[in-house]
Every structure is written in C-alpha cells, then in structure tokens.
Amino acid sequence: MTPKDPPLILAIDTSCDETSVAITKGLQVWSNVVWSQAALHAKFGGVMPSLAQRMHEERIDWVIERALKQAGYGLTDMGAIAVTCGPGLAIALGVGISKAKKLAREWSVPLIPINHIEGHILSPLAISSTSHSPLLTLGEGITCPALGLVVSGGHTELVYINKIGEYKILAETQDDALGEALDKAARMLGLGYPGGAFLEKLAREGNTHTYPLPLPMAGRENLNKFSYSGLKTAMWRLTQEMQKSNKKMTKQMTCDLAASFQDMAFRHLIRVVKRTMTSPYPLLNLGEGFKVKDLLVGGGVVANVELRKRLRALGKELGMTVRFPYSKKLIGDNAAMIGVAAGYKFQRDEYLEGEEDEKADRKPRWRIDEIKSV
Ligand code: KG4
Ligand code: ZN
Numbered sequence: 001m002t003p004k005d006p007p008l009i010l011a012i013d014t015s016c017d018e019t020s021v022a023i024t025k026g027l028q029v030w031s032n033v034v035w036s037q038a039a040l041h042a043k044f045g046g047v048m049p050s051l052a053q054r055m056h057e058e059r060i061d062w063v064i065e066r067a068l069k070q071a072g073y074g075l076t077d078m079g080a081i082a083v084t085c086g087p088g089l090a091i092a093l094g095v096g097i098s099k100a101k102k103l104a105r106e107w108s109v110p111l112i113p114i115n116h117i118e119g120h121i122l123s124p125l126a127i128s129s130t131s132h133s134p135l136l137t138l139g140e141g142i143t144c145p146a147l148g149l150v151v152s153g154g155h156t157e158l159v160y161i162n163k164i165g166e167y168k169i170l171a172e173t174q175d176d177a178l179g180e181a182l183d184k185a186a187r188m189l190g191l192g193y194p195g196g197a198f199l200e201k202l203a204r205e206g207n208t209h210t211y212p213l214p215l216p217m218a219g220r221e222n223l224n225k226f227s228y229s230g231l232k233t234a235m236w237r238l239t240q241e242m243q244k245s246n247k248k249m250t251k252q253m254t255c256d257l258a259a260s261f262q263d264m265a266f267r268h269l270i271r272v273v274k275r276t277m278t279s280p281y282p283l284l285n286l287g288e289g290f291k292v293k294d295l296l297v298g299g300g301v302v303a304n305v306e307l308r309k310r311l312r313a314l315g316k317e318l319g320m321t322v323r324f325p326y327s328k329k330l331i332g333d334n335a336a337m338i339g340v341a342a343g344y345k346f347q348r349d350e351y352l353e354g355e356e357d358e359k360a361d362r363k364p365r366w367r368i369d370e371i372k373s374v
C-alpha cells in the first residue's frame with residue numbers, strides 16, 4: 001500500500017500555560033510557534049486556570065497568524081485542523097477546541113482530536129521542514145513494538161507502543177510527576193517557577209554525596225510505579241532542619257541539595273525504565289527473546305542535559321536507540337508534536353468531518369491507553 005500524500009495540518013495546543021500553533025506535513029515541522037504565559041503565572045507559584053484561559057483567548061489568533069506566516073502558507077492550504085483535547089486544564093483546552101472547530105467548519109476540512117501525551121511520545125519522530133521525505137508511512141523511523149517515556153510537569157509515564165495509535169501504560173507515577181517534584185524541590189530552595197531548569201543549573205555545581213536523600217522505592221519488588229513523595233518529604237525535612245539550625249545557607253549548600261535531589265529523582269526514573277526493559281516477559285508480554293529497540297522520550301524534563309546523558313547510557317547498556325526531539329521547542333508543550341500525531345491519525349482515516357466535530361470535547365483526564373479511533 002502506498003501511503004497517502006500527507007496534508008498540511010494546522011495544529012493547536014492550549015492544554016496548560018502555552019498557546020501554541022504549528023503547521024506540519026507528515027513528520028515535517030514547517031512552523032511551531034509557542035507563546036508562553038509562564039512568566040505571568042510565576043508570581044502565583046503555579047498555573048492559574050482562569051488566567052491561562054484568558055491569555056489563550058487573547059493570544060490565539062495572533063499565534064495562528066504567526067504560525068501560518070512562518071510556514072509561508074495560508075488557511076486555504078490546510079488539509080486538516082488538529083487540536084489537543086486532553087489531558088490538561090479544562091477551561092484552557094476549551095479555547096483551542098472551539099477555535100479548531102470554527103476553523104475546520106469555516107474551511108470545510110477534517111478535525112483531528114489529539115491526546116497531549118501521545119504528542120509528547122511521538123515528538124522525537126518530528127523532522128524539520130528542510131529534511132527530505134515529507135511522506136509519512138505508518139511506523140516510519142521506529143520499530144514497533146517500542147517504548148515511550150513522558151517526563152513532564154504533569155506526567156511521568158512509561159508507555160508500551162504496540163503500534164502508533166495503540167498504547168498501554170507500563171508504569172506511571174503514584175503521586176507527583178517528575179517535573180512537578182523538581183519544581184517543588186526548587187521552591188523549597190527558593191528558586192523561581194517552573195524550577196526544573198533552575199535546579200539543573202545549581203545541580204551542576206553541587207556534590208551529590210553531601211546531603212544523602214533516599215532513593216524512592218529502593219528494594220521494593222513492584223517497580224511499575226514511579227513515586228516522588230518520599231523523596232520530596234525527605235528534602236523538605238532536610239531544608240527545615242537546616243533553617244532551624246540558624247546556619248546561613250550558602251550557595252554551595254543549595255547546589256549540593258539540588259544535586260542530591262536531582263540525582264535521586266533521575267536514578268529512580270532510570271531504575272524503573274531499566275527494570276521494565278530487562279524483564280520483557282511477562283511485563284510486556286512480547287514473548288521470549290523479543291527485544292525493544294526504540295525508546296522515544298518527550299516532555300519538558302527532557303531539556304535536562306544530565307537526564308539525557310543517563311538515558312543515552314541506559315540505551316547503550318541495553319542495546320536500544322533512545323530518541324529525543326530534534327529541537328528544544330519540541331520538548332516543552334508545543335503544537336508541532338500534536339501535528340505529528342495528527343499526521344498518523346489522518347493516514348488511518350481517523351478524523352471528524354462536518355457535524356461530527358461535536359464529538360471533539362475537552363477531556364481533562366484523558367489517558368493515553370483510552371485513545372480510541374474516531
Ligand atoms: O512538558 P512541559 O513543558 O509541560 C507539561 O506538560 O507539564 O514540562 C514542564 C516541566 C516543568 O516541571 C519544568 O520544571 C520541567 O519541565 N523542566 C525541566 C527543565 N526544563 C523544564 N526539568 C529539569 N531540567 C530542565 N532543564
Ligand atoms: Zn505537556
């Protein structure tokens with residue numbers, strides 16, 4: 001079967017505090033505009049849903065215009081509109097969904113609802129518009145079954161990719177997501193929001209052995225769960241004790257704490273991934289001797305150099321290819337990854353036409369293993 005020529009897709013993501021619009025064609029990214037509201041939410045120490053909604057409403061037309069301009073196309077060139085329907089903040093998702101519906105109706109093109117986590121997982125497959133082969137064939141560039149890992153502010157999930165569009169969650173967090181835990185640790189150290197990047201910077205100058213923190217779930221057999229609450233509590237106790245001792249917190253002390261926290265948080269992540277990779281049967285149910293070759297990693301925490309280093313080392317040890325997004329703009333929340341996921345859906349004829357678009361609704365808690373064909 002020869003693959004269909006992929007259409008140009010205008011993709012929208014307003015799931016949290018980034019208003020993003022991208023133009024994609026198959027795996028190619030023609031533009032990927034991300035307007036971040038993070039600075040506006042920083043003073044609240046977290047995302048304020050009503051502020052996010054208002055900002056998305058104010059900015060979305062401008063972001064659409066910029067995305068089209070940067071790609072060198074007009075709305076008439078678009079073959080489909082894709083939009084994130086969840087998971088995310090309900091009222092923020094709603095802004096993108098109603099805009100997408102309006103555009104799809106106005107231009108009589110299909111609407112493609114996309115799961116944000118699927119977008120993060122497929123983000124390493126995106127290629128720049130200057131790359132060759134705009135065609136997208138099912139499974140191109142990836143050997144399925146494969147694994148996907150999402151490490152973001154809202155999710156930490158290890159996902160089994162039976163084939164693109166068909167997923168099973170192998171491990172997920174039972175409390176905080178990795179990015180969320182890093183943000184909270186950063187806040188305990190008086191750093192800015194979101195704190196992951198600040199923590200990384202300090203950790204580079206720190207010693208991981210000065211302040212011993214516990215490795216989450218150490219020695220426990222059931223490793224299909226991530227957990228950061230114990231580590232977070234230990235960090236909180238330590239910082240409280242240090243404050244009570246009336247000793248002035250030096251820059252070096254802060255760096256050492258940041259290094260310890262980040263080290264343990266990443267060690268735990270790698271341990272769970274390794275354990276899953278090395279016990280494919282019966283966990284993955286792939287049968288004796290089957291080896292997963294590809295691990296796709298997406299989400300905001302992938303911006304961390306140390307984490308990428310550790311994941312690459314794990315890949316080398318286990319003989320698998322670990323793939324990250326080609327550009328920093330595809331790591332945090334962005335619409336290009338939504339466009340890429342939509343490209344696959346379009347190829348499988350999974351889209352809504354005309355009045356069917358009523359089926360596209362916000363799903364704030366939409367899990368990746370609940371994706372159904374439309
Ligand atoms: O994927 P993302 O942009 O948004 C969500 O979908 O949540 O992820 C945001 C998360 C935040 O927790 C942020 O602190 C973290 O990614 N992050 C980092 C780094 N840059 C962003 N964590 C560690 N190191 C970084 N350099
Ligand atoms: Zn995200």
